[in-house]
Amino acid sequence: xxxxxxxxxxxxxxxxxxxxxxxxxxxxxxxxxxxxVKVSNGVFLSWxxxxxxxxxxxxxxxxxxxxxxxxxxxATNFTDAQGAATSKYVVKAVVNGTEEExxxxxxxxxxxxxxxxxxxQLNLPPGGTTPPSYFDNRNSSSRVIxxxxxxxxxxxxxxxxxxxxxxxDGEYELIVKxxxxxxxxxxxxxxxxxVYLDAYKLNGTMLWRIDLGRNIRAGAHYTQFLxxxxxxxxxxxxVCKTAPGTVDGQGKNVIMGSDNPQADYRNKSMDANNGYVLxxxxxxxxFDGETxxxxxxxxxxxxRGTVSSWGDSYGNRVDRFLACVAYLDGVHPSAVMCRGYYTxxxxxxxxxxxxxxxxxxxxxxxxxxxxxxxxxxxxLAVADVxxxxxxxxxxxxAVINNDGKLLSRTGLGHGDAMHVSDLDPDxxxxxxxxxxxxxxxxxxxxxxxxxxxxxxxxHSANYSTDDGRxxxxxxxxxxxxxxxxxxxxxxxxxxxxxxxxxxxxxxxxFRIYWDGDLQDELFDGQSNPSIRKWNYSNNTNxxxxxxxxxxxxxxxxxxxxxxxDILGDWREEVITRVSNNPAQxxxxxxxxxxxYRLYTLMHDPVYRLAIAWQNVGYNQPPHLGFYIGDGxxxxxxxxxxxxxxxxxxxxxxxxxxxxxxxxxxxxxNICVESTGEIKEIAVYRxxxxxxxxxxxxxxxxxxxxxxxxxxxxxxxxxxxxxxxAVKVVMP
Numbered sequence: 001x002x003x004x005x006x007x008x009x010x011x012x013x014x015x016x017x018x019x020x021x022x023x024x025x026x027x028x029x030x031x032x033x034x035x036x037v038k039v040s041n042g043v044f045l046s047w048x049x050x051x052x053x054x055x056x057x058x059x060x061x062x063x064x065x066x067x068x069x070x071x072x073x074x075a076t077n078f079t080d081a082q083g084a085a086t087s088k089y090v091v092k093a094v095v096n097g098t099e100e101e102x103x104x105x106x107x108x109x110x111x112x113x114x115x116x117x118x119x120x121q122l123n124l125p126p127g128g129t130t131p132p133s134y135f136d137n138r139n140s141s142s143r144v145i146x147x148x149x150x151x152x153x154x155x156x157x158x159x160x161x162x163x164x165x166x167x168x169d170g171e172y173e174l175i176v177k178x179x180x181x182x183x184x185x186x187x188x189x190x191x192x193x194x195v196y197l198d199a200y201k202l203n204g205t206m207l208w209r210i211d212l213g214r215n216i217r218a219g220a221h222y223t224q225f226l227x228x229x230x231x232x233x234x235x236x237x238x239v240c241k242t243a244p245g246t247v248d249g250q251g252k253n254v255i256m257g258s259d260n261p262q263a264d265y266r267n268k269s270m271d272a273n274n275g276y277v278l279x280x281x282x283x284x285x286x287f288d289g290e291t292x293x294x295x296x297x298x299x300x301x302x303x304r305g306t307v308s309s310w311g312d313s314y315g316n317r318v319d320r321f322l323a324c325v326a327y328l329d330g331v332h333p334s335a336v337m338c339r340g341y342y343t344x345x346x347x348x349x350x351x352x353x354x355x356x357x358x359x360x361x362x363x364x365x366x367x368x369x370x371x372x373x374x375x376x377x378x379x380l381a382v383a384d385v386x387x388x389x390x391x392x393x394x395x396x397x398a399v400i401n402n403d404g405k406l407l408s409r410t411g412l413g414h415g416d417a418m419h420v421s422d423l424d425p426d427x428x429x430x431x432x433x434x435x436x437x438x439x440x441x442x443x444x445x446x447x448x449x450x451x452x453x454x455x456x457x458x459h460s461a462n463y464s465t466d467d468g469r470x471x472x473x474x475x476x477x478x479x480x481x482x483x484x485x486x487x488x489x490x491x492x493x494x495x496x497x498x499x500x501x502x503x504x505x506x507x508x509x510f511r512i513y514w515d516g517d518l519q520d521e522l523f524d525g526q527s528n529p530s531i532r533k534w535n536y537s538n539n540t541n542x543x544x545x546x547x548x549x550x551x552x553x554x555x556x557x558x559x560x561x562x563x564x565d566i567l568g569d570w571r572e573e574v575i576t577r578v579s580n581n582p583a584q585x586x587x588x589x590x591x592x593x594x595x596y597r598l599y600t601l602m603h604d605p606v607y608r609l610a611i612a613w614q615n616v617g618y619n620q621p622p623h624l625g626f627y628i629g630d631g632x633x634x635x636x637x638x639x640x641x642x643x644x645x646x647x648x649x650x651x652x653x654x655x656x657x658x659x660x661x662x663x664x665x666x667x668x669n670i671c672v673e674s675t676g677e678i679k680e681i682a683v684y685r686x687x688x689x690x691x692x693x694x695x696x697x698x699x700x701x702x703x704x705x706x707x708x709x710x711x712x713x714x715x716x717x718x719x720x721x722x723x724x725a726v727k728v729v730m731p
Contacts, residue, residue: 023330023389026232027051027603029642031170032104035567036089037116037591043083043109044116044591046568047076047091051603051638052646057094061103062087069094075597076569085109105171115545117586120575121204124583125178127155130191131266134274138314139187147270154180154193157582159553160615161561161575164227164236166199166207166289168644172566173207173289174200174575175227175238176585177615183218184275186316191266191275192218197225197238199249199292202566202587208292210238213245215265215277217319220554221378224323224616227289228333230352232685234643236289237352239335241300241321243283249292254285256297276315278307284337284350286357296356301348302339302364311343325612326382326391327605328402329682329690334360336393341376342414343368347393347400351690361404371406372398374413377434378618381420382609383625385430385451391609392451394420394432399451408454412447413438417508419472421606421623423448423482424457424495430606430625431457431495435470435486446470446486448497458497460489469508469557473520474629475534476500481627503539507532509558510621513571513601514544516594518628523574523621526558527551531574550576550586559619561585564611565601569594572601596632603638662715662726670704670728676719678702684714 033048045060060068060078068078080087085108092103110118133148159179163172180193195218199207216223225240244263246254253261265280267273282300287293304310310318322338328349335357338347349360365371377396385392390402396415401407415436423431427450435446445467447459470486481495491502507524514521514531521544522532529552533542552558561575571590578584601607606625614622626635640646661673672681678699683691691708708730716725 023327024639024641025327025330025605026229026332027608027638027640027642028165028229029168029170029234029645030165030172030600030602032091033171033567033600034089034091034104034107035589036083036087036107036109037589038083038085038109038111039079039116039591042079042081043087043089044593045078045080045083045089045091046571046589047104048565048567048569048600049076049597050642051599051640052642053093053599054637055095059092059094059099061090061092064088073597075593075595077593079593083109085111115548115588116591117547117588118202119578120174120200120202120585120587122158122176122200122583122585123198123206123209125156125196125209127153127180128193129153130182130193131268132270133182133191134270134272135188135190136272136274137185137188138272149270152182152191154182155582156180156193156196158561158577158585160559160619161585162225162227162615163562163564163566163611164229164289165234166227166236168233168235168290171202174202174585175225176200176561177223177225180218183220185219186221186319189272189274189276189314194218195223197240199289207290208249210249210287210292211247212240213243213247215243215245215263215280216241217266217275217277221320221617224321224337226323226325226335226612228325228335228612229643230286230333230335232332232643237295238287238289238292239323239337239350239357240285241282241337242285242297243277244281246283246285248285248287248294250294252294254283254294254297256281256283256299273314276319278304278315278318284357286335286352298357300337301359301362302346309344310340317342320376322376322380322395322616323613324380324382324393324616325609326393326402328360328390330384330389330391330402331684332690338376338380338395341372341374341378341396343374345372345374345376345395345398347372347395347404349404353691363400363404363406365398365406372396372400372409375409375411377415377418379418379616379620380613381418381432381620382613383420383430383451383606387429391605394418394451397434399454408450408452410447410449410454410456412436412443416466416468416618417470417620419470419482419484419620419623420451421472421482421625422627423472423484425481425627425630426495427457433470433472433482433484435467435488437466437468445488446484448484448495458493460486462489471505471508471511471522472623473511473522474518474627475505475520475522476536477517477519477629478536480630501539505532505534506541510560510563511623512563512574512621513565514590515592516596518596518631523560523563524558525552526556527579529558529560529576545588547574547576547586547588549579551579552576554619557618562611562614563621564614565607570596570598570601598628598632598635599638603640605638662717662728664728664730666731668707668731670708670713670715671701672704672715672717673701674717674719675700676721678717678719680718682716683708684716685710
């Protein structure tokens with residue numbers, strides 16, 4: 001077989017003069033997400049457009065009769081004035097004048113009520129009582145010590161959530177983390193109840209429950225769970241830290257070797273060390289998203305080692321965990337599990353191959369003043385910041401490249417909040433807005449920088465002991481780009497660093513797309529939270545909706561269980577817990593019409609990965625990877641394929657100017673021959689998953705003897721002439 005490009009597409013990335021190449025990314029094969037809500041003037045309908053749909057029109061049916069045709073230029077929402085609470089709706093796509101046969105799932109309107117929400121009934125875990133416990137908030141200005149000689153009783157409340165298609169039906173399922181009411185910050189001592197992960201259909205059907213067990217402490221920094229389709233099978237998996245005592249969704253112990261599933265590694269001393277888990281095995285497990293069953297468990301890397309080497313002697317900083325999903329090869333998702341950010345910072349990247357977690361790379365910054373050491377935040381973000389088509393991890397004030405090496409660092413140290421998007425549309429690439437906790441020369445309350453280079457673009461004039469929160473959102477259409485503000489500074493700023501006003505919104509926690517325009521709304525409040533619009537003409541907040549009877553998570557962070565584009569058109573939904581009933585969640589959706597048409601935000605890579613990391617640490621809101629405030633005429637179209645629907649074989653590569661052969665012999669070996677010197681060979685399965693990679697070959701011929709069971713694969717060959725991908729049929 002002669003070298004031939006599968007796809008021959010070369011483009012200049014808009015923020016780089018260097019020629020770079022993009023890859024088709026695996027994205028979820030979503031359905032229409034049709035939602036209907038009974039409103040005063042009929043029934044409001046909304047449905048999603050997929051990222052690869054450009055010329056798709058739609059027909060809307062009520063009770064089997066066509067009631068509305070929506071052109072390919074119109075927004076995908078519609079108010080049916082004749083709609084009733086009993087009406088049944090279906091939306092069918094129309095492509096090139098031909099209507100699809102099946103259409104969307106048939107839906108009926110959400111129950112008639114005063115607010116646009118649907119209740120999700122959960123299975124509340126039973127509470128319990130810990131062994132004898134000892135609470136000490138040793139780092140608080142008002143230190144409190146409370147012994148519980150008979151143990152501390154606790155109940156459960158739903159905490160952070162995530163969404164993913166767990167069963168492959170095109171609909172999102174909800175993954176709920178249950179926190180006991182005695183969950184602890186790492187700096188506080190004390191026993192906690194177990195942490196549970198549940199999975200539910202949006203109609204409340206429970207799929208499974210994972211019990212993380214007594215050796216996983218409850219708190220915002222301990223359990224960071226990832227819900228994503230890591231192997232391209234069309235169904236998502238769950239990845240999180242586990243330990244002896246973890247029980248999977250099928251009731252089986254998660255255990256390695258001869259470890260004891262009944263072991264209890266909690267510190268039981270009745271002093272300030274009570275409750276910490278600083279000994280015993282630590283695992284990383286990937287679970288089947290449909291059944292909750294364990295698929296593969298490996299040792300967590302890095303192990304805790306000497307606790308004091310992480311910055312304290314009692315177990316605070318050693319157990320500061322983060323996690324994210326990143327497309328490190330530009331094609332398929334990897335899980336990245338992180339430990340440490342105040343001092344030593346580590347990241348371990350894994351691919352899910354043939355049912356196993358396989359390490360791709362491990363990053364360690366153990367030395368003060370170098371790398372990511374001390375630069376981490378209570379959260380992270382993921383985006384392609386250098387235009388090579390592959391993702392980087394924005395690790396607070398440092399950026400880790402897709403190959404696991406340091407890309408940039410500002411040296412400004414730890415912070416509590418950051419935002420990553422195209423904050424300044426006049427600049428090429430993405431920007432980061434961060435608030436900072438540390439003081440000292442050059443360490444400002446907040447600043448905006450270039451994640452690719454670490455260059456500080458502008459900063460506040462003041463210093464603070466701890467600027468606790470900050471927000472970046474497009475709230476003022478008079479100024480192009482995002483506006484930014486922080487809790488320790490007066491006023492808000494434009495994306496150039498110019499102060500717009502000495503007043504500022506009273507929210508620094510979450511943003512959301514809710515009404516019909518292209519600007520952000522704000523979400524905040526611990527009890528009866530609200531969605532607010534910033535009135536820039538008189539510097540006040542206008543409440544659009546109060547989510548009465550609900551509450552948010554994580555104390556003063558006031559975060560929803562999750563906010564994401566889960567249903568309907570591109571506007572976002574928000575899920576909160578019911579204040580007087582911890583067994584219920586509410587999912588709110590907008591019923592405000594919009595004239596803007598945009599594909600689902602979940603098919604934008606930066607946004608979708610933000611939903612995967614939203615539950616991590618101090619939750620931060622998701623952002624798009626592009627700016628929409630000026631309109632939707634020139635927004636990027638995602639290079640994507642959906643497992644089960646599209647051909648995943650499209651690597652975009654330059655054409656080589658030499659001849660060669662890539663073929664499979666009768667024994668199933670992959671043979672590569674080239675007139676150029678072969679530098680590297682990568683073999684991908686047809687779902688885009690990397691199967692194996694060989695580097696440093698430096699020869700004109702190479703034979704890969706690791707047999708692949710698939711009937712077809714993709715072989716990407718790099719020689720001194722360039723790179724090309726070839727589809728190979730196996731014998």
